[in-house]
Amino acid sequence: MATTDRADKTLSMREAIASFVHDGDTVCLEGFTHLIPTAAGHEIIRQGRRDLTVVRMTADIVVDQMIAAGCVSRLVSSFVGNSSAGSLGELRRRVETGDPMPLAFEEYSHYGMICRYLAGSQRLPFYPLRSYGGSDLPSVNSDLRKVTSPYPGPDGEPEQIYVVPPVNPDVTIIHAQRADRRGNTQIWGLTGIQAEAVYAADKAIVVVEEIVDDEVIRSDPNRTLVPAHAVDAVVACPRGAHPSFAQGYYDRDNAFYRAWSQISKDPQRLQEWLDEWVRGTADHAEYVDRLGDEFWAGLAVGEALSEPVNYGRRL
Amino acid sequence: MATTDRADKTLSMREAIASFVHDGDTVCLEGFTHLIPTAAGHEIIRQGRRDLTVVRMTADIVVDQMIAAGCVSRLVSSFVGNSSAGSLGELRRRVETGDPMPLAFEEYSHYGMICRYLAGSQRLPFYPLRSYGGSDLPSVNSDLRKVTSPYPGPDGEPEQIYVVPPVNPDVTIIHAQRADRRGNTQIWGLTGIQAEAVYAADKAIVVVEEIVDDEVIRSDPNRTLVPAHAVDAVVACPRGAHPSFAQGYYDRDNAFYRAWSQISKDPQRLQEWLDEWVRGTADHAEYVDRLGDEFWAGLAVGEALSEPVNYGRRL
Amino acid sequence: MTTVTSSELLSVVASRELVARRTVFAGIGLPTLATELAHLTVAPDIEVVYESGVCGAHPSHLPETIADAVLITGAEAVLSMPALFGCVLQGGHIDVGFLGAAQIDRHGNLNTSVIGDWDSPTVRLPGSGGGVEVMANSREVFVVMRRHTPRSFTGTLDFCTTPGPDRALAEGIRPLGIGVTRVITELGILARAGIGEELRLVAVQPGVTVGQVRAATGWDLSVADTVETVPPPTAEELRLLREDVDPERVYLR
């Protein structure tokens, strides 16, 4: 039987963002601490997108940067902090003082966000979860609603449960270790909610450390978390997850996380940082170059290879 | 930081079935065509369990055998056939004529079963799915019920959706390629619904082709689909999935699938088969021996190794 | 040209209906042959998604089941059941689903559960498998029936396992797709363009009359204004099918 020759979907980051991210879109950026699509966020800043609704479980540095650059009017998130390293200065100013303009914020818990992706990816009208009973969150988020189960509860009485609505972004952007040219995407280490976020979206951009030969992907099909049919663009962008990390490629830049709390505390310093590192670079390759070889050597990792498994071959 | 030295959970098949499968239990056996836990089903027959409720998406040869051996009073399934190779003789007799005794049958579709496992594993009171609208299945299965979404549908009107209840077996039994002694279980190739079936159960037995050193498992933690904390017993039982297959270990015995339609058509011939191959063998090792080296050579597979991935090591 | 077998005829006819389709949810057998042939002819970008979870298979041998080990080795992706049924199928990524059935009615509703009463059936059939989901969630469904008789093309199903969208809508459930759009048999092709419509005879196989098809159908079969005669398999179609798709004649009986 023959090989299916579906399309090559590789684009430059510039092309991918220009094609699939438009003013006013709902944009999901996922990656739980690991493989955060920072370079894509920076390109959205360079292209000056406006009025985006950003959906992201852990709204961290890249979201603070996009807000500060004026790209974001609404945020949907379950954790708005700079990891355990401190605060997001711009986000806090927007929420606490509305300076320079307010930010609409929809607050969830982590599992609430996960269930929104599950509902979105599975085309469900809602997803049930055993959270929120007694919380004040439903009082500030009218999308947290309740359903009565049609089966009796443990005590024989009707049982109520909270539900969340699906999220269906216009575009989801994730970062991954590797993909083939058609978009079959392999991720290892923390895999988070990336696959569901892709399936929930109308369009999906996968940014990867490297594009590999079909044979590499096909040697281990269980490692493909996102199949080609769910992907619209594949962007090669080495080190595109910095300051987060890519398991097996480079380590987390903990110093930058700590520094961001200071940078973002001062609006002027934050804008200068964006001018220098984002608006003042043509693309992520220039950002990587400016950081320099010595810097990257500090984040280099050694080798810890997985033992191969045998998929077998008919004799 | 130190290694956690949790318990060694290895048992013989005889011990595992004796300890965790009791008369009257609800027993889930999963494995979608691949990695069917046949040897465990045979040991249940040898130990003469009675009045079991068997839960299995594709009720196939092993279920027909357990029914014929008098172990099963109720079946919950979404496909009751011998793959594409023909019929299950005993199951059809029980359902069509009640001979020698009737079999209670709860009929679902595949995704209905999947959603029952999802609900059971996630401790949800129900799971919604876009199936069953207009089907006669709800008329013969009162557990297929409807819920009204608390969010407006696409036309702004209230939207109804079918739901299924959780399944929470007393014990789930799966077959896998390998595990460590504590139950961290790795599966590749078709992975089906095994992880959810384990999480849905009160107790779980994992039968494996081989028990491997901790280092093998730990070289590729993403391959671990079932973590140790969800497993109660680990049983080493090479070739325990025959006549189904274990990717990378041995191929499917298609000839036996075809033969079963003939064997099971004749009740006497079926009982003779059970006498010879199950009740007449002390354990699965004897069953494997009787089939002989030449037979197993015919199901042998060659090598197709996955390319290793780098998990990285801090320098 | 050598004699064309029934399998070859059905495969060729089904393959032509896959023009411009991209994703197919197919079982093993005729749907696989049809899709592979379509890939070599009218639908070069087509991808089969198997019910076992395999996407982008590159099998070394023609697979004997939807879960054959040769489908897994060298595949582009193997998905879990929740991902396959939840994200891919219910998520709306399938253009065409292939189904078979013991009985079909004029709206393309299917019975795969029982002949006779469900509670004490004359024949217990395998049941839905994923059929209910394929119908509810594919944009359209093709049905290939090896036998075209009044018992299988019936006015009233003994049991409706797998409802088309008309039955679903009557219950207030909105399906994703339009249900069965093509029924391909040895006698001809029935078609249906959308919700609310009945299957109509649109083409007959060479040598078959409209009257023969109507007589073999258990309801008063509507007939299109113009009934085409299915062009017989071309030499090239047969060559591809016999030499490239199934050289060992695993399914081409």
Place this chain on the structure above:
Amino acid sequence: MTTVTSSELLSVVASRELVARRTVFAGIGLPTLATELAHLTVAPDIEVVYESGVCGAHPSHLPETIADAVLITGAEAVLSMPALFGCVLQGGHIDVGFLGAAQIDRHGNLNTSVIGDWDSPTVRLPGSGGGVEVMANSREVFVVMRRHTPRSFTGTLDFCTTPGPDRALAEGIRPLGIGVTRVITELGILARAGIGEELRLVAVQPGVTVGQVRAATGWDLSVADTVETVPPPTAEELRLLREDVDPERVYLR
């Protein structure tokens, strides 16, 4: 014995409370130290499940975040978010969840969202993360608070992000566990045995009086009939903590 730091004290006291527990859902920092020390002392079978999805970690270095690469390399399992939060946490596999908060009330309800009004807060805090789920689905919850003041131990939360079971039951939602059972601070230990109960002072740290704890608490704190004095860290506990658990003093500030 050298001077015991606040981190050391809290870690040692928390570790002792983990006797016979098997699965702990813990963030990085004091909970990690406490759990690792418990593993070496009172709970040899204990396993930490991290919010990032890591089970059975064997890190080469003390992790700096719950997602540190050293937690993944060499781990026994890394789970997806749906598996972690759905099957492990909501599925009921966690004995003890560790949480922190900006504010806690007498029933162990927590605020991690805002100081002031939610709509225009004085301070916007990070929010729930997985806190709501840890509280709803762990059999019991330990809270470690570095500061014990009337503003953080408050009669009325500014906002209830993470409700305990009493608030859930009042709304007709039945949680899995019994909520906060231990609150460990530099002043002492508050405890609560089950649903319907308030936190009570059960132990004070050496040199701290009951009156000092009550004064530092923003509600009228109940006191157990017998208030124990927490035995100070033993030489062996401190040695294990300093030499085996955190020799580089990443968290032991």
